[in-house]
Amino acid sequence: MSLFTHAALNWLCIILQERFGLCFNLQPNQQGLILTLSEHEQGSIFFPRLENRFHQCRSALPFTEWNATAERWESVCGDSLPAPGVASLPKPLIERRADQAIVHYDILGLTYWMLSRLEEVGRTDLDNHQRFPATSSHAYQHGYLERPIVDEWLHILGQVIRQIWPQLPLKKHQFSIKVSHDVDTPSRYGFRSVKGIVRSMAGDVLKRRDIKSALVAPWIRLNNRHRLHPLDTFNTFDWIMEQSERNGLVSAFYFICGRTDPAKDADYEPEHPAIGELMQRIHARGHEIGLHPSYKTFQQPEAIAAEADRLRSIMMKESIKQSILGGRMHYLRWEHPTTLKGWEQAGMTYDSSLSYADLPGFRSGTCYEYPAFNPETQEQYKLRIRPLIAMECTVMAERYMGLGTGEAAYAKFQQLKESCRAVNGCFTLLWHNSQFESKEEMVLYQRLLA
Structure with a gap:
């Protein structure tokens, strides 16, 4: 049976x-x-x-x-x-x-x-x-x-x-790369409070020995009303899109549209004119805008749906039309199948949260996109699951694998990429816009897209 x-x-x-x-x-x-x-x-x-x-x-x-x-x-x-x-x-x-x-x-x-x-x-x-x-x-x-x-x-x-069935041809697949970027902090200083600016400046001087950044921080904060400041080190969006365009790729940028935990969520409001201008720029260049549900929504399906509606409203206001709307959970928080229900309830096209924060790899055993299924209710959803293979900080950061930005990190990313290539699947990479503060990080990213 x-x-x-x-x-x-x-x-x-x-x-x-x-x-x-x-x-x-x-x-x-x-x-x-x-x-x-x-x-x-x-x-x-x-x-x-x-x-x-x-x-x-x-x-x-x-x-x-x-x-x-x-x-x-x-x-x-x-x-x-x-x-x-x-x-x-x-x-x-x-x-x-x-x-x-x-x-x-x-x-x-x-x-x-x-x-x-x-x-x-x-x-x-x-x-x-x-x-x-x-x-x-x-x-x-x-x-x-x-x-x-x-x-x-x-x-x-x-x-x-x-x-x-030797007489029947099987579908052929080709290896591909998809890159996406969780927009946790679109600006290093632009949306900070006065207290936050002072704290950041102190960190620049005392921890990072970066006096130049400390000096420009107030200027960036004051000149961020309608467009992200070009001197802001987290404003890497044009550079990211340029790298994708050079390699025939489309970047997806996922924006936070809620604040369920002020300490963990973004310090910007998605309706801010500078964020609207950024979204318009992303859309004009043929890249994708998506959702990054806030910290506590992973256990609140209705909250995911509300934040998705908020993003749709902003996109409508900015005259941005997309045939798909996907994204990823903040901090990769995922309670199964509660979070899955939230994405389905929100009417999203796909979710790309399924990777582990502590180690990269194939959480679902695949690098192919597939239809979502709720094992509790035995329902197939319209939602698609787009497996995430690697997040940059999982490989590089000391709190996880700690491989840094050199050859050891490149070898790990490349190994995962080649495993995807071996099965003609998709190497899906998450790299935050705020993670390009050193030349080594930028070079590593460029090498992975090649």
Whole structure:
């Protein structure tokens, strides 16, 4: 008897259709699941070994690996594939009988468990920002966080599909890069209070030994009424857009439109004339504007919807029209599936929050965008999930990996980028506009876009 609901099977069929470009049917029977095409196409793929563990909200799953190369299958990220959910696998893993293939690993269960983020539902082992940390995940504990294992296993499934239906062409995907920028602080000084300016100037002199910045701070603050000041070190927006345009990319800038925690949220109001002018400039150059819901909204779906409406109102006032509206949660705060409901309720096109703050990698096991699914209610949403692979401070900052801005950081980013390339997926990178204060940071960013 199938462990999947009818809704989950339909969702998996859509994921497979998006990946391979074919319309599949998934039929349960007493032994497992049968994957077929239309009634006019002969052949099937049978999954007799469905794992109950892939339908449980926990990380304590067994683990093994499968040597695909040894069994004459192409593995794109190494000879062996991580195989969560089981302690051992039979040999051969994939059998061929007439016009049917039998796959003795629950690839569809793995896909469901990873993409639905069922592992994260109801978790209490959270960090100081109430986030589910990478270190609590099965992927980290078993060493595959930096591998797109869903994409790797679907690549194996694609080879099986080609054997069963050799006459049908499969959809081809191309590697791509998407860059986005959370606008936490569009100006270093422009929106600060008098007390905040004085504190910043003291920090410039005493901590950073940057007397020049301290001297220009009051001038920037006074001349920020209609446009961000060009001397402001956080005003890197034109430079960011220039780098994207040189590489044929579109930058997405996500703005905070609420203040649920004054200590953690932005010091600007999105209706400010200088922010309106910035949005107009971004739009005029063909880049994207999106939402960065404020700190406490991750547990308040109605607050996410209200802030999305506020952004839409501002964009309407500025005569900015976009066919899509996406974004990312502030501090990557995510309570599953509460936060997901908020994005759906807000009518957003996509969310790109699903990465860990403490470590980079493939939180959902994929670098492909996919339709959102609520594992609690078994509902497929209109919302799309756009996995985030790396945030700059996760790799560079001392409080996380601490790799700095040199070759060690470049190597880590590049490793993740090449893993995305291996599966013809999308390397999605978050880099804050305020994180370009040194030449080393700027050079590192330029190298990653090349």
